[in-house]
Structure formats: structure tokens, C-alpha cells
Amino acid sequence: MNNPKKIAGEKAASFIKDGMTVGLGTGSTAFFAIHKIGARVKEEGLKLKCIATSIESENLAKELNIPIFGFEEIKEIDITIDGADEVDKNFNLIKGGGGALLREKIIAYITKHYIIIVDETKHVESLGKFHLPVEVVQFGWQRTFDHLQNLGCEIKLREKNKEVFITDNGNYILDCNFKKIENPESLQTTIHNIPGVVECGLFINRTNTLIIGKPSGEIEVLENKG
Ligand SMILES: O=C(CO)[C@H](O)[C@H](O)COP(=O)(O)O
Numbered sequence: 001m002n003n004p005k006k007i008a009g010e011k012a013a014s015f016i017k018d019g020m021t022v023g024l025g026t027g028s029t030a031f032f033a034i035h036k037i038g039a040r041v042k043e044e045g046l047k048l049k050c051i052a053t054s055i056e057s058e059n060l061a062k063e064l065n066i067p068i069f070g071f072e073e074i075k076e077i078d079i080t081i082d083g084a085d086e087v088d089k090n091f092n093l094i095k096g097g098g099g100a101l102l103r104e105k106i107i108a109y110i111t112k113h114y115i116i117i118v119d120e121t122k123h124v125e126s127l128g129k130f131h132l133p134v135e136v137v138q139f140g141w142q143r144t145f146d147h148l149q150n151l152g153c154e155i156k157l158r159e160k161n162k163e164v165f166i167t168d169n170g171n172y173i174l175d176c177n178f179k180k181i182e183n184p185e186s187l188q189t190t191i192h193n194i195p196g197v198v199e200c201g202l203f204i205n206r207t208n209t210l211i212i213g214k215p216s217g218e219i220e221v222l223e224n225k226g
Pocket residue numbers: 025026027028029030082083084085094095096097098099100101104
């Protein structure tokens with residue numbers, strides 16, 4: 001049995017070429033891509049400029065001697081490799097299961113080639129079985145909760161180790177269970193209009209390449225031509 005996350009992550013790392021600026025994703029699938037990039041930096045002497053989507057990924061990259069830069073130096077990214085919680089047939093995503101959605105989205109929006117790596121269980125017909133993470137400011141979060149609930153979802157304030165989970169940006173996450181999201185684009189607009197919302201985990205029209213790892217060892221690479 002192959003590890004689908006590992007083979008997808010390692011395949012994605014093979015897209016990176018010497019001299020590129022690279023966005024490093026967050027989560028257990030991105031972990032394998034970052035490790036492979038670290039190995040390529042060490043073995044092939046690749047010269048890269050990398051930026052991470054979370055403190056966790058930045059720390060991992062530093063351990064692997066991957067050069068990390070800030071936004072003072074990086075205006076545009078050649079390739080970002082990141083995981084996702086769900087990917088629909090139109091390449092739209094739910095992200096933020098690991099709580100890094102805001103930084104992930106900022107990085108996605110300056111990326112020329114956005115590569116998403118998943119195992120096949122995450123490739124779905126339509127989004128919504130996975131809860132939609134919404135990052136909200138702490139001030140008045142209960143009222144932001146009410147506005148979101150009025151959209152017809154069940155919501156949980158995210159916790160970790162029995163404490164309220166705090167993002168790298170000092171905010172809370174409300175996990176919104178919509179069951180099925182019929183129109184991700186219009187839902188994103190509606191959520192963005194709620195006061196207190198910082199960002200939501202819908203990534204519309206961003207993915208260029210989807211890499212799906214399977215336990216058989218097969219890797220499917222789908223290009224978004226839309
Ligand atoms: O969006 C994310 C973190 O905010 C992750 O990319 C997403 O949750 C997938 O994680 P994993 O690869 O561990 O299943």
C-alpha cells in the first residue's frame with residue numbers, strides 16, 4: 001500500500017525548477033512536498049526563494065534548510081504546492097482544515113501556478129460535506145456566528161486540546177457545516193459581506209493543477225483548462 005499523500009506531495013515537488021519562487025502549503029500532505037523540496041535543495045543544490053503559508057510550515061522548511069523569505073522580497077510566486085480538504089469537479093476548494101486558510105489564500109492569489117495535492121477521498125462532485133472554515137476576529141465573534149448561522153449551516157467554534165483554537169493571525173475559526181454548497185462563488189461573496197469575517201476557506205478558480213494520489217500507487221494529474 002502506498003501513502004497517497006506522500007506520492008502526491010512528492011510528485012508536486014518535481015514541478016519545481018532551479019531559481020523559482022515557491023509557496024509552501026500547510027498540512028499533512030504539504031508536509032511530504034516540503035520534505036521532497038528540502039531533499040532537492042540538498043541533493044541538487046536548487047536555488048529557491050520560498051514563502052510559507054503557516055508558522056508550522058515555515059519552521060519545517062527552516063529545519064530542512066529551505067530558504068525562507070518574506071513579502072518584502074516576494075511579490076509573485078511561480079509555484080505554490082498546498083493541500084485541500086475538498087476539491088470539486090470545477091477545481092474549487094475547501095481549505096483551512098489546518099487553520100491556515102488566510103495565509104494560504106494570500107499566497108494563492110499571488111501564485112502563477114497553483115498546485116493542489118490530495119488523496120482521492122477529497123475529490124468530490126460538490127463541496128460541503130467537509131465543514132467550511134471561516135476565520136473571524138475575536139471581537140464580537142458570537143454575533144458573526146449568528147450571521148453565519150442565518151445562512152443555514154451548523155457551526156462549531158474550533159477548539160484544539162480543549163482550548164479555543166487561535167490562528168497564526170490571532171483570530172478564531174468557525175467551522176460551518178453546510179452539508180452541500182450549491183454555489184461556492186456566491187456563498188463566498190455572502191460570507192465576505194459579514195462583519196467580523198476575515199476570510200473563508202473557499203478557494204474559487206485558483207487551482208491550475210490537481211494531483212491525486214491513490215493507495216495503488218497511481219498518481220492522477222489533472223490540468224484545469226477552464
Ligand atoms: O488547508 C489546509 C490547512 O489550513 C490544508 O491544506 C488542508 O486542511 C489539508 O490538510 P491535510 O493535507 O493535512 O489533509
